[in-house]
Amino acid sequence: MSATASSSPAAALADGRPATELHGPVLDWYDDNARELPWRGPDASPWSVMVSEFMLQQTPVVRVLPVHQAWLTRWPTPGALAAEPPGEAVRAWGRLGYPRRALRLHAAATAIAERHDGRVPSSHAALLALPGVGEYTAAAVASFAYGQRHAVLDTNVRRVFARAVTGVRYPPSATTAAERRVAQALLPDDAPTAARWAVAVMELGALVCTARTPGCGRCPITDRCAWRLAGSPAHDGPPRRGQTYAGTDRQVRGKLLAVLREAEGTVSQAELDAVWNEPAQRARALDGLVADGLVEPVSPGVYRLPLT
DNA sequence: TACACGTGGCA
DNA sequence: TTGCCAAGTGT
Numbered sequence: 346m347s348a349t350a351s352s353s354p355a356a357a358l359a360d361g362r363p364a365t366e367l368h369g370p371v372l373d374w375y376d377d378n379a380r381e382l383p384w385r386g387p388d389a390s391p392w393s394v395m396v397s398e399f400m401l402q403q404t405p406v407v408r409v410l411p412v413h414q415a416w417l418t419r420w421p422t423p424g425a426l427a428a429e430p431p432g433e434a435v436r437a438w439g440r441l442g443y444p445r446r447a448l449r450l451h452a453a454a455t456a457i458a459e460r461h462d463g464r465v466p467s468s469h470a471a472l473l474a475l476p477g478v479g480e481y482t483a484a485a486v487a488s489f490a491y492g493q494r495h496a497v498l499d500t501n502v503r504r505v506f507a508r509a510v511t512g513v514r515y516p517p518s519a520t521t522a523a524e525r526r527v528a529q530a531l532l533p534d535d536a537p538t539a540a541r542w543a544v545a546v547m548e549l550g551a552l553v554c555t556a557r558t559p560g561c562g563r564c565p566i567t568d569r570c571a572w573r574l575a576g577s578p579a580h581d582g583p584p585r586r587g588q589t590y591a592g593t594d595r596q597v598r599g600k601l602l603a604v605l606r607e608a609e610g611t612v613s614q615a616e617l618d619a620v621w622n623e624p625a626q627r628a629r630a631l632d633g634l635v636a637d638g639l640v641e642p643v644s645p646g647v648y649r650l651p652l653t
Numbered sequence: 654t655a656c657a658c659g660t661g662g663c664a
Numbered sequence: 665t666t667g668c669c670a671a672g673t674g675t
Contacts, residue, residue, distance in 0.1 A: 397671080398671065398672095399672095400671090401670085401671040401672090402670095402671065402672045402673075403658090403659085403660095403669095403670060403671085403672060403673095404659090404660080404661095404670065404671085405660095405661085405662080405669090405670045405671095406670085406671080407662090408660080408661075408662095408670090409671090440659080440660060440661085441659080441660075442658085442659030442660040442661085443658055443659050443660085443672090443673090444658090444659075445658065445659095445673085445674090446658095446672090446673085449673080449674095476673095476674095477672090477673065477674090478673085479672060479673045479674080480672090480673090481671075481672060481673085482671085482672075482673085485671070497671090499671045499672080500669090500670075500671070500672085501670095501671065502671090518655095519654075519655085547671065550671090551670090551671075555669095556668080556669060556670085557663090557664075557668075557669075558664085585668085586655090586656090587667060587668065587669090588658090588659095588667090588668085588669085590659080590660085593657090593658095594657085594658090595657075595658055595659060595660095596659080596660095598658080598659080599658095599659050599660070602659090633657095633658095637658090
């Protein structure tokens with residue numbers, strides 16, 4: 346047990362040194378290697394950060410970049426987005442995928458306009474209450490936009506900690522209490538450093554400590570990484586569930602919604618029928634889109650992106 | 654807890 | 665080519 350205030354049994358490295366020794370190398374590495382992204386830096390608004398976090402859920406940075414820029418130009422504030430129909434958010438979402446995120450971002454903007462005077466809230470609890478904001482996004486916005494001290498546990502951070510601290514190749518499929526303890530134990534004491542640490546660890550996971558072929562030769566903490574010290578053992582446990590896609594309802598939903606996005610106004614049943622030749626699955630997918638609020642029935646056989 | 658939910662690039 | 669993977673959330 347160390348005498349350092351932020352230390353705990355969970356915060357010890359494989360060689361017995363306190364895990365706080367990771368802070369310096371990782372922060373220094375970030376200073377030299379951080380990407381310049383529009384939602385980073387002192388001029389980025391909390392709204393810009395929040396939009397980026399929604400878009401980055403399960404979607405790579407390179408694909409988010411152009412859509413984020415167009416989005417912020419068109420809707421520089423939550424109120425601007427809330428003033429337009431949700432269908433416009435879905436249309437502007439383009440091909441980022443998981444379009445329910447667009448609907449939730451619109452709903453979040455509406456809630457911010459109505460309940461928070463048009464300003465993105467800064468408290469973790471208020472953020473968490475917004476549609477589409479879960480544990481990760483609430484912590485990310487509070488940390489990145491407002492400089493608060495929160496454990497920000499995304500897939501990158503979880504992988505870095507799994508390797509450097511726990512000594513395994515991959516983290517568990519779902520976030521565990523043990524992972525939260527590790528993240529909390531490693532959080533620097535003061536808020537500004539904690540916020541920089543959060544983004545730095547995430548960046549390290551995104552650029553160096555990657556899933557398939559980690560760049561250990563470029564890693565600032567490779568000499569104290571528990572996984573490396575253990576000989577970089579292979580993944581131990583059940584195979585990680587892959588995402589099936591071809592032939593699924595998801596694929597059909599995507600094709601249907603693409604037609605709606607590219608249409609000026611309404612689309613006919615015939616236009617939708619053309620994208621998938623299996624009637625039952627096509628109908629089920631369309632029903633699902635309507636149930637989710639992504640598509641609005643206008644009249645029998647006529648559909649459009651939602652106006653309300 | 655496990656599954657549904659888009660899309661595209663890379664090995 | 666096929667499967668893995670990408671700053672998760674809601675149910």
